[in-house]
Amino acid sequence: MPTSVNCSSCGRLYVAPDGFDYTTQCFGCGTTIVFGTGSDLQPIVGPTVEEKAADIEAAINEQGATAWEALHSMINPHEEDIELWLTTVPAYGCGCSEFAREYVKANPPPYGNKDAFRHWTWEFHDYVDQHTGDERMSYIDAVARWGW
Numbered sequence: 001m002p003t004s005v006n007c008s009s010c011g012r013l014y015v016a017p018d019g020f021d022y023t024t025q026c027f028g029c030g031t032t033i034v035f036g037t038g039s040d041l042q043p044i045v046g047p048t049v050e051e052k053a054a055d056i057e058a059a060i061n062e063q064g065a066t067a068w069e070a071l072h073s074m075i076n077p078h079e080e081d082i083e084l085w086l087t088t089v090p091a092y093g094c095g096c097s098e099f100a101r102e103y104v105k106a107n108p109p110p111y112g113n114k115d116a117f118r119h120w121t122w123e124f125h126d127y128v129d130q131h132t133g134d135e136r137m138s139y140i141d142a143v144a145r146w147g148w
Contacts, residue, residue: 060090072146118148
């Protein structure tokens, strides 16, 4: 007689032949389900959909912070440097990559003048913070933060 287990997170039914030791991921929510024999039969709960979403959001935020760090650290960039930098901006989940490309196209960086470029990076970052609701930073604080 087959053994059945319902996913503890979403309720999806899984069936395995009796006496068959088996581990699988729920196709609906990713919870780990373990089939065992006799009293060993029990599902093991993995990360919830919400936990996975939080992990993805944290990864996007980390990638975004790394991209800003790289942009603010540029000393004498050329157009190719900005094009390369744009490839580091998160492209999934937030629309940041497309937004960054549109901003750079509409507000080209002032190449060849390091102080003007640094001010441009601050304006760009401030514009993004204003639209995302993140805490904005004054130019004086940005100079201190980025070591300009």
